[in-house]
Amino acid sequence: MEGLLSLAIFLPLAGAVAVAIIRQEKFSKLLSLAISVVVFLITLYLFLNFDWNRSGFQFVSKYDWVPSLGISYHVGLDGMAVSLLLMTALIFVVAFLWSLKVEDRPNLYFALFLALETACLGVFSALDFFLFYLFWEGMLIPMYFIIGLWGHDRKVYAANKFFVYTFFGSIFLLLGIASLVVYAYLMTGKLSFDYAFHLGFSYPMLFQLVVFLLFGLGFAVKVPMWPVHTWLPDAHVEAPTAGSVVLAAVLLKMGTFGFVRYSLPLFPEASKYYIPLIFFLSLVAIIYTAMMAIAQTHIKRLIAYSSISHMGVVTLGTFAFDLNALNGAIYMMVAHGLSSAALFMSAGFIYDRIHSYHMDDLGGLARYVPKLAVMFMLSGLAGIGFPGLAGFVAEFLVFLGTYKNFPLWAFIAGSGVVLSAAYFLYMYKRVMFEEETLSEYRLEKWRHLKDLELHHMLSFILIIVSAFLLGLYPYPFVKIMEQTSKYVLGG
């Protein structure tokens, strides 16, 4: 039981090494899929055994690692982490299922994805700053090569932009971690990177204000918040489908996870001080990027902007200092992970079949690939917060909570969310309907299109079923997330 979490984290890394050494295409694919399923089952087991009435971290294991620097191997889960862990494991199962037909350098591809999975699971489980940063940066190299090697036309540009932006954020995060650790050392005489040690420590206001910004910069780039969001559309447009899926569903959550896990409990006063700033940035993200999304004709770029807009809702809820809003923000992380993954899969499928992401080249697809049309609709509805699907519960909680303390902000943000319906339906219309404007040549091509295959269908079903589950029976999930919200808000 105790080692189960560590097993889940490092199993993919071991798999990556095995794949890199053996280099047999079939073996790589099956092993990756098998490992991701096993990891998913382990996280499911952890999720089901999570006791939401108990505060604090569960499934903890802790070993000394670098005693002279106060670094320990310390992993454990709270409600938010266990939910995100489960979502991550699910997304990787889907990503591997989706990639079963990859032909270009498959061994390297699967090895990098497996390494990425370890980094992603590690970020959510680490309870030691050093370990956390190790995983946080650990995802940089695999993702860089996934975009750079399997991307589309401007992959090098996108990969470099992704790397430089992320590194920009994380170098300040590292400086923030160093300041925090040293400050606590000067105050108590104990050098420790342990999260729990710092949690029980209250820092003076000025220090909080500075270090909050250092941490915040690191997280904001990852979220991404306006105005450091510009790497995301490029990275998404150029990344291969499974890369986009992981990027949108998991990597973006690291930023908001960081805000909830680190910024709020460690710098409560500074967090309150910066509320106007964060709210302003969130509103800009919600409204401005939603409008940007409406203006796009490239479907992947549109979905990327919609992601930024949705992450704005998460940051809004995170800093509303209300239990419901924070629950909603965490719920949104999971819900958006599911819906954005499904949307990118739809876009990726369209590209696989038609070799274009541009709405001008598309249209009238609903008649020829009906299964995709259904899945695309469901994933879009999950994204825009249609009742009965995951996004609705999340948005409802966020706005309910925010409205209590900040009615004006909540009102503006809520009206901004309407735009999400606009851009999604607009995209759906251009891609799936509008048959009249199609040329004969295209119609002829469309007639031979192959609809979703079994592994595509399975991937979609896994995600859509989860989205329905979260939408129709939110009680246990909210309860589990509330375990985190309660200690974060200090109640």
Next chain:
Amino acid sequence: MVNWNALLPELVLSLGALTLFILELFSSRRHFRLLVLLSAFVPLLAFLSLLFVEYPARTFFNTFEVNGLSLLAKALLYLLTSLVLFSLYDYYEAKGSPYTELSYLSLLSTLGLSILLSSTNLISLFLALELSSIGMYVLVSVLKEDYPSKEAGFKYLIIGSAGTGMFALGSAFYYASVGSFYLKEYRDENTLFSLALFLILSALALKVSAVPYHFWTPDAYEGAPTPITGYLATAPKLALYFLLVNLINYFSHAKQWFILVSVLSILSMFYANFTAYAQRSVKRLLAYSSIAHAGYFLLGLTVAKPELQKALLFYVSVYSLATLGSFVVLSALEKREGFTHHILDYRGLFKEHPVLSVSLALFFFALIGIPPMALFVGKLTLFMGLVNATLLPLALAFAVASLISAGYYLRVLVAVFLEEGERKYTPAKVSGGEAFTVLLCSLLVLLLGLFPNLLYDLIKF
């Protein structure tokens, strides 16, 4: 009485160098590989002899001091020298210039650096510095029918001599103000002492190639035979930072120290990181990377705080491993016919040499400071040390500079991994020595990143 035990490693080195000198007299070029490999074992013997040295000890009228820190520095220095000597034979053979003199010249340079690490007196420091430099001037120039290496050696000699002059003059001023050549606690500040500080610091800054004393670095690094560049970029740097950490106790109380060191450091970081973007040659780019790193390392010398110096020494040690590794990869590649280190020559390298490319990527990501490579721990501990010394602005400058640096390393990696090569080369044969060195460097860089305490706990003051 001379305490011979304290001199054991230096004795081993000098005896080894002498033996090789005599062997070299009676051997022809055919025995090049044998001689070089023999010479590679000498630092290893010296390394082993360190185990028998009793410390702390002083000898030669207290000009020569052995303590835990200097022994650690020597251990690392011998390790680096040995790795360089193990890896270089194939390069020289492929270039058709098997100069057997290499074997003892590099040992003599290392001997100089080794004495440098134990000197407590400006005169012995001066002699040690010269012994190491003169060896390196020659090492840089010996490559048959290769004009750039002569030019590099000449430039290095001229500018190096200027450094020597500054050091000598600085020592004279030091004597004038302190009344002794021994390094000692001297609290009285006067103009002569400030001058001495300025000149000695400048001379050492020249040796570690900090801006504005960096002018020799790009040319010497680019022109020198690549394995020697690897030596030049690691062994003397390592020794000089250990020396500077030693000197900080005697000089840092002067109010000019902090200003001088931080100006040198900031200039180096930013100048080099921006200029590196203009480079087309990867070898030259690594020279600028080395200047930038000199800037980072000097941050660790701004104020005398054990945490800060500890971080610096850890950082510089693992940096040496990563840099040596990169230069060995470069020298293995250079054996291909027509290969010039121009960035275009690196395109599509991954397809032809996956293992070399992956190791190069590992070293470059390490130089950027990505975990789990050991340089990341160096960066983190240096951050912590700077924050501890309440120098947050300098830490921010460091963060910004290392962010700027990411771009030019990435450009090389883009060429290696993401672009297609147009020219076809004969595949490079990687010699056993090169493979061994690259493997050991990459393993150590990874291992010390995951378990930094293996080295970090050894650095004690």
